[in-house]
């Protein structure tokens with residue numbers, strides 16, 4: 001693994017679990033030392049256990065020459081953040097390629113999400129370098145599970161790198177998953193198109209939800225009904241306060257920009273992003289409907305992470321909501337079981353609380369942003385009701401028991417219901 005960040009570390013630990021020998025190279029020495037001690041610097045369920053259990057099969061190092069000496073397949077797991085233009089910043093990928101000496105024995109296996117055509121241009125630049133595209137489809141919070149039970153494995157390789165492609169595919173063989181063998185550009189596109197489609201699916205159901213609110217239908221019922229159509233499928237149809245995270249926004253933008261660079265205007269993806277931005281802000285008008293102007297009101301945000309089981313706050317709806325609430329003059333209290341520490345640097349004007357109850361104390365409204373299980377287990381009818389100044393709940397994930405809350409005297413607003 002070149003890079004022991006989230007992707008590199010999950011991949012390393014899971015390959016080791018399958019019995020493979022892994023060497024993971026990370027440039028930050030402190031990180032290498034911590035990993036060697038079995039300390040995993042991110043919240044990912046099951047990952048620390050795998051790293052510890054397979055410690056004898058994973059070597060962490062800062063040295064590229066150790067990697068080149070001991071391994072033949074170099075999985076590139078560095079990040080490719082968007083630049084201001086919406087193109088992907090490939091400088092870290094290029095730095096990895098530049099570090100490799102000319103060798104017919106080694107292949108670079110691209111795990112990082114890169115624009116379509118990246119493989120082709122790297123191969124043009126480094127003639128003779130083996131190159132395989134092997135995109136990852138891991139979800140934060142369920143990455144270990146996703147890796148060990150994939151829907152499919154994608155391996156893209158050109159004619160000259162076919163043998164390397166065979167070796168990459170063989171690594172995944174114990175998983176028994178369908179394997180798509182294809183060319184490099186198509187593999188690159190499979191990754192981007194998958195994420196763009198999933199983001200589209202969520203934006204679609206969110207728009208259906210918004211129309212349901214106006215027309216008196218219930219989006220949960222609608223999602224269940226359309227999801228049974230095998231052509232649609234039930235997953236990724238949960239309406240909510242918008243999708244976030246480090247991948248969807250970046251990949252939708254990257255695909256859109258890539259198309260634009262060829263002169264093609266990808267209209268659908270423009271709408272998918274815009275719908276999501278509006279969705280993140282809709283909570284404000286739901287609060288105003290019940291509270292009037294929000295100046296001087298206290299709003300408790302339950303959940304900061306972009307989804308449960310992660311401490312990742314990149315592109316999280318909570319950040320947009322906090323900013324908008326403050327813009328309306330409200331006082332924001334926020335609580336998250338694991339993401340609060342990361343949020344401290346970003347939510348500078350919000351009050352970060354140590355518990356949900358502390359955030360709810362004296363609040364004029366509660367907004368459930370992230371469906372952490374513990375929010376369902378709160379004593380809403382008793383302790384929460386007694387503590388809040390006003391019993392108003394906006395359930396941004398349709399997660400709480402609406403009937404129970406209403407019976408307890410709460411004003412309940414869900415999404416699309």
Ligand code: UDX
Pocket residue numbers: 136137138139140141195198202235236237238239240241242243244245246247248306307
């Ligand atoms: C995503 C892809 O799913 C994964 O395959 C890829 O490798 C990386 O990007 P991730 O960003 O970790 O994974 O999380 P995911 O579970 O896909 O959720 C993304 C966002 O969509 C979250 O904010 C989540 O709350 C939201 N979401 C998801 C919905 O609003 N509704 C849904 O039905 C599903």
